[in-house]
Every structure is written in structure tokens, then in C-alpha cells.
Amino acid sequence: MGRAPCCDKANVKKGPWSPEEDATLKAYIEANGTGGNWIALPKKIGLKRCGKSCRLRWLNYLRPNITHGGFSEEEDNIICSLYINIGSRWSIIAAQLPGRTDNDIKNYWNTKLKKKLLGKQRKDQQARRATCLNFKHEMKRESENYPVPGMVNQESHWPLLQPPVMPLQARTKIPKIPLRICLRYYQFTVNDADGPNDMFQGLDGLQAELSELIYSNNQQVLDGFEGFYGTDNMVDGSSTGTSSVESSSWGDINSLPYPQTVSGFEACQQQSIPQVSIYDEPNYFGPQ
DNA sequence: AAGAATACCAACCGCACAGTC
């Protein structure tokens, strides 16, 4: 037996909201608030709408101080960085952009930003490939002149080719990392990227938890890439499921799996990210 | 000018979580 539906589907209107419905809902909420019960609200004000639909309409459209469209470069960078670090947690990303809704950001990402980044990523990758090839040729010449004893497989020493943007379809299969950890990791990798980081000092439990989650997460990220792009871009055996990531430790930040995945977005990372203090946001650091 | 293809975005759906009883 499934869960009872939240409303009587047969007697509920669907589709676009009329200006009258908008006005009714807006007027009521502005005067009385939601009353803490969205399910009961439409009945109370005579709207033939599902409570969830009312909530969505209010949050995404009727709520004061909503900005639609016209995303700035700075907002692009914030979205990009947060997406890379915490994935499709749109509500969290929206919380960092005053006036933006999660739905807006989600739509913006899916329709524009993703394509924009993919285009840039392709360009960057081509450039990197060219640089890498030149470097290989030089090294080859060098090694012919000065062979390195004991170096069997030089391939493993070439710089990593950065994987492209994670396809959404693949990402959806990734288990969610707890919010508390996502946010701290975001702070850790983005806000503190420039200097020595002591965020995890005294947080051994969190560190271990994150390490484990990031690792398992990354395995699936890699699997996703493999499936989507083939194994050509995979490096040092990661396509077989035994990546170098396995030996990642927190002792060396460069060995973290996420920054490797992330670093293809230098363009984003190098932009100055505002020091958003997620910790100040009561919604996110309530009792966890 | 018209039909097809693509882009955009509002809204829906279903799941997970948290609170309550």
C-alpha cells in the first residue's frame, strides 16, 4: 500500500496559475502567513490547488524580492563553484544568491550554464591536450638522452587530463553526501583554497566520514565518466575501478578526488568567490 | 511563409526526511 496522496487529485486544478489565483494566494499569505500548513491552506482560501502547488507558487514566484533571469557573471561563478563542490543541491546554491530560487537556478543551469561550461571545458581541454602533447614529445626526447633508471611506465607520470563536466544523468545516481559535510567541504575547497587550512583540525570524525563519503562518491563519479565518455580520458587505471584515488589521504590536499575532478574548472575557481558564510545561515546549521 | 527543431521555464511528481502521536 502506497502513501496517501497529499490532496484529492480529481478536484485539484493543474497547470499555469491565473492572475486571480496568484492574487488570492499572495494576499492571504501576506496577511496571515502560511499558517504552517500548506495542505490546508488552499481549502482555507478557496483555491482548487494542491498545497504543494501553492507552496511552490509562493516560493518560486509570488514571494517578495524574487529576481528572475539576468544572471550576472558573479552569480554564474558562484553557481558553478557550488555545483562542482556540492552537486545539484539547488536549495543550498539558491541560499547563496539572494532573490534567486532553486527552481530558477536549476533551470538556468540545465538550459544555459551547463552548455556554457561544456563549451569552455572543451576549449580548455583541447589547449591542455596540445600542451600535454608538446610536453610528452619534449620528455621523450629528454629521456632518450637521459634515461631514468627504474622508470617502467612513464605514462603514469604525465599530468592528468581533466575529466569533463559530470553529466547530469550520471550524477543523479550518486548517493548524497550529508549537507553538513558538503558545506564544510565547500568552505574547505573553495573559500580556503588559497591558504593553509585548519578547518578540519580537531574534527577527526568528520574528516573520516567525509573521506569515506568522498571516496565512494568519487568512485561513482569516475564510473559515470567512463560510461559517458568512454575510457580514453581515464587515467592510471581508474577506469578499471582501482583508481589512484583509493590511496587518497587528507594529508595531501592535492590527492583529494574532488579537487581533481573540479580542477577542470580553473576558470571558475580562479574567479574570486565571495566569502559567503554558509555557517551563518540558520537554515543549514540547525541541529544536525 | 511554414514546419521543424531547439530553448526556455513554470509546474508537477515522487521520494526522503523530520516531526508527531
Place this chain on the structure above:
DNA sequence: TGACTGTGCGGTTGGTATTCT
């Protein structure tokens, strides 16, 4: 402790607008 319920979230859908051929 487990069932029930409201809420929030994220993925997806479908209608409309715009661009392309």
C-alpha cells in the same frame, strides 16, 4: 518503536517562445 503526515527537494515533463531550415 513504528506508522503516519507535512514539508522540502531535485528530477522531469509539457507548454510556449524563439530560431533555424
